[in-house]
Amino acid sequence: MRDKSEVENLEKLIGQLQGLHAEITTLAKKSPSDAVNAFKLKLINKVILSGNAVLGKAYRPFEDFEQFDSDDVPSTSDVAMVLGQYIEEAERFRSDNVTWYGGHWVYALGGSPSAIRSGPPSKLGRK
Template sequence: MKNKSDVERLEKVIGQLQGAHSEISLLAKKSPNDSLNKFKLNLINKVLESANQVLGEKYSPFPDFTQFDADDVPTTSDVTMVLSQYMEEAERYRSDNVVNDYGWKYVVDGKVTEIPAGPPSKVGRK
């Protein structure tokens, strides 16, 4: 991460991914083979677009995937699976950029900041 806005963007994307995953997971449990409507698909694609920008190539869960095709509407279970992978990679990115320095803090531009963070959940930093 290069600056504080990178941390803010990551935190926002993590929240959006978790929220979308939670909502779509409920639909997938009820009807896993149902298609997502265009409105929800558009919102999911916007979240994925932001996630792709934040995660970059290094943390992208799928090198050949950027978003869902609106003409080939995915099922709720498809969307849940993809969102799960994005959440895992977002957490790996976050975990790679926090340290315990009298409490968990983000590392920005190679330096420990005062920006509070939760403990990492992924093992094996960079």
């Protein structure tokens, strides 16, 4: 990661992915094969497109996946699965960019510890 704005974009992405995943997972438990409505799909696609930009090629969960096709409406279980994969990769990206410094977990910017605190890396990360 190069600067604070990249950290902010990642943190925002993680929050959005977790919120959408929680909502869609609830729907998927009730009716896994139901289609996602157009409004929700539009929001989900915005977050996925943002995720593709933030995560870059190295952390994108699916190399050839850009977004869901609005003409071929996905089921709630399909969306839950894809969002889950984006959450995993966003966490791997975060974990690979935090370091222990000065008694705290912080983001590394440009390869050096920053003053931006983070949680500890998960088992997914650590290059």
